[in-house]
Amino acid sequence: MRLSPKVYTWLCGLFASLGSIIFGYDLGVIAGVLSATDFIDTMGSRFSDPNLEGLITSIFLLGCFAGMFPVAYFADFLGRRKTIQVGALVYMLGGALQTGARSIDMMWAGRFFAGFGVGIMADLAPLYQAEIAHPSIRGRLTTLQQFMLGIGAFAASWITYGTSAGLKHTQAEWRIPLGVQIIPAIPLIAFILLLPESPRWLAEKGRLDEATRTLARLHAHGNVDDPFVVSQIEDIKAEIQRSKEIGSASWGELFTIPSNFRRVSLGFILQFSVQMTGVSAIQYYSTTIFTTMGFSATRVLLFQSINSIIALIGEACCVLWVDNTGRRLPLIVGNVVSGLSFVVGSILMARWPGTVDNNAAHYIFISTTWIFNFFFSSCIGPLSWAYPAEIYSTRTRAKATALTSSASWLSNFFIAQVTPVAFTHIGWKYYLVFAICGHTNALFVWAFFPETTGRRLEEMDALFTDAPLFIAHTSYAKRQDRYAVLLVILPLNLNTCSSHLVEKELREGIFICSSCSESLILHLSYRNLRPWGSF
Template sequence: MPLSPKVYTWLCGLFASLGSVVFGYELGVMAGVLAAEDFQVRAPRSRGVVSDLLNFRSFFGMFPVAYVADFLGRRKTIQIGALIYMLGGALQTGARNMDFMLAGRFFAGFGTGILADLAPLYQAEIAHPSIRGRLTTLQQFMLGIGAFTASWVTFGCSSGLRGTQAEWRISLGLQIVPAIPLALFILFFPESPRWLAEKGRTEEALATLARLHAHGDVNDSFVIGQMDDIQAEIMKSKEIGSASYVPKALTSILQLTAYPSRWSELFTVPSNFRRLALGYILQFSVQMTGVSAIQYYSTEIFQTMGFTTNRILLFQSINSVIALIGEACCVLWVDHFGRRAPLIIGNIASGLSFCVGALLMAPSFFVVDAESLYRTWVFNFFFSSCIGPLSWAYPAEIYSTRTRAKATAITSSSSWISNFFIAQITPIAFQSIGWRYVYSSQSFLLDLVFAICGHTNALVIWAFFPETSGRRLEEMNDLFTESPLFVGGTQYAKTPNRHAAEQELRDRECLVVLSLLRLEI
């Protein structure tokens, strides 16, 4: 029995998410590597440089990636990212000195940036509207798989290979494994039909849509309706984009296909700029929850509690299991509950966890370490089930095909630069602010700044972010043009029926067919 179209499409998105496994492993493995005794001897004072270089390189890598994704397509760009990452992983694994390690981090960061940006973009462009949330949130779920694997690998290496080079070289070497099948086989999967249509390859786009959504039947009403929808949206966005730098009198005379998208369109077209601002704010707000401070400096924080390195790695492994459960919940529920509600609830819950922790770790009210540890696990669950997955899913679906690669490059750069920012200021805060920022002697990571940010994040999302769940990608231009700037409490904040988009396209095509039959009669 052949797979149903939705299952097939979901599996295509799952394979593309191997890049997210790479991303998660890269984030998770460094805590164990930096804590390894042999690594500390070979690379003293390397923590800040090694941790930050990946984010810094990923930030600058986003902008050339946008050009490559628009020129070569989504699949080939993902393949290039996997190959670059494999080079970085190999250099780190075989590093003989810090120069090799930094070069490896440079290339790994570049490759990770490509994969983290392109995976949700590709998933959004191949997805059926009713399961688009499930595909795009696979980014964070597979990232959780990578972090889960990294935490247990480093725990095992620390337990069995302590004090040897193998303790950190094996951990780093295994990061290459998920990138190998991605680089080898991604070209066997369908290209984005929207990219094909954007390039004027209409027949290939139609065949790809049929392959994804109708067992290859190019006459399927949903496929035809979706193809018409895509072409109409592409033509409309080209008219809007070309009007920003081509005189209106010439737009009807010149071929619009001669005018590819420009960066300036994202800033000069009001609807585009609104979406760009919301995507940038969303991805920046993620780091303001405090998640990166936990990821990068959890080893040092646990050490202040008196735990051994082996016990710390065990705690991180348990934390990765909790994260994985939360991310799985998001994949299962996101298309039912929409985008806004989980983001709002997740930010409030994370903010409350820091409020409670700030109270408990005040100098006059210290609590036992176990209570702080449990609170961190609660934070991790809500972050993983609500905030992390949707921070990548929402930006990937709100832009037009014409601007999506460039826009997500900018919004993704927000994630990297804010990550870099947090990594820089957290160790300074350890020294200067004390319990008001991050507790650093007897209790666990808790912070008033992050508590405030969690609640302000929720307020901003409630007020300004329209609901996108259940809508076609081709609706997004109209959604962000017609909806008011303040959407809280309006119809644009409600979650529509996730099956409505499919039914609308099928009904529209059926009406066209009936009209043609009447004309013939």
């Protein structure tokens, strides 16, 4: 029995996001490694310098940032799959250097190369997923990035907890967790080329027949005459023709064309704002934060392991429901709740620090962290990758996502460097930064971010050209009705048919081929009255 197209496409996107497991694992493993006594001894006397210790964490993010700009060229020249493969190879080099590190210098090198590889994979996975996805499940595919990241963090937290509890004061306590990170890269390197290439990239390179076959393979059991396949390839060809009239894509047009600059700005701000929720401060320095509340390092690792389970639940909720909730609402709600959780956390840290004997207050503090993590994982984290990946045209997508992703690494680096110094000098007041930013993030999304749910990638140019700057209370703030049914009971010529209805058909899986204009076409739904994307 053949897989249905939606399941096959979803599985392709799932495999491509193996790189996100690597990303999540690396984020989750470092907190446990930094506190291992043998690791501290191996790194030498320079490790006692807080700035050099912080560099072990932050140089990974500099590597991610460095990987952003080559990826724009590699993705357009080599294709999406081969570039992901290159990123996995570079990451394996970095993982091997970390695992065998004999000094802090070797550790820095390993972290940088690992970050370089992660930067490539983290940028390309959601881009590839967006380009192969049907509009009705694009949100579910692109948010897999954060779900797989959560799986990596989950594995890292429990592995570091286990080695900390069972292999304490040995090299294995930290070398085993660092070595395990290499494993997910192996199948990614070995099998990524078995996946279909992005049909939009193939078409951009003039390989239209191959692009058509790939679309048919993804969405129609290989039927190149399927209405959706025909309609999509016509859409893609029209976009390519417009691109040819404009000329080859350049970095400059991202800043000189108003709709492009608007999208780059929104993507950059979104990625930067994610780190200002406080997520990285908790990820990297949870041991430091929680020990100030009176908990032991091993107990903190247990809390982080439980936290990783909560994150997975939140990420699964996002994958399941994001195409129903839209993009704006989860981002607004998630940021408000994250801001409130840091308000409560600030009060608890100020009034009942670890030096005060009040276990109830300390465990409430842990609970606020878990609440924050659930809403971040279900609302903010996944959409910070999904939204930028879907708002650009094919010709600019690789370059634009490289720019917007760089905001994540820059802000991540900033938080990683500043956090230990800030906690040393201002303590609980540092939490107020994240309490404020959570609410300002929500306000900005409410005011300026158009809703993209249900729209085709080829619609994004028009969306960001036509939508007003202030989005709130306009039709552009509302998601499209995924369950609308088009009834056509008289012969139509598509040249005279409402473009709004035609676009709705394409979004909903109710497809009218652009070449079929001479007769009646009736599609109550593409799949027996159920949207194509329904599971």
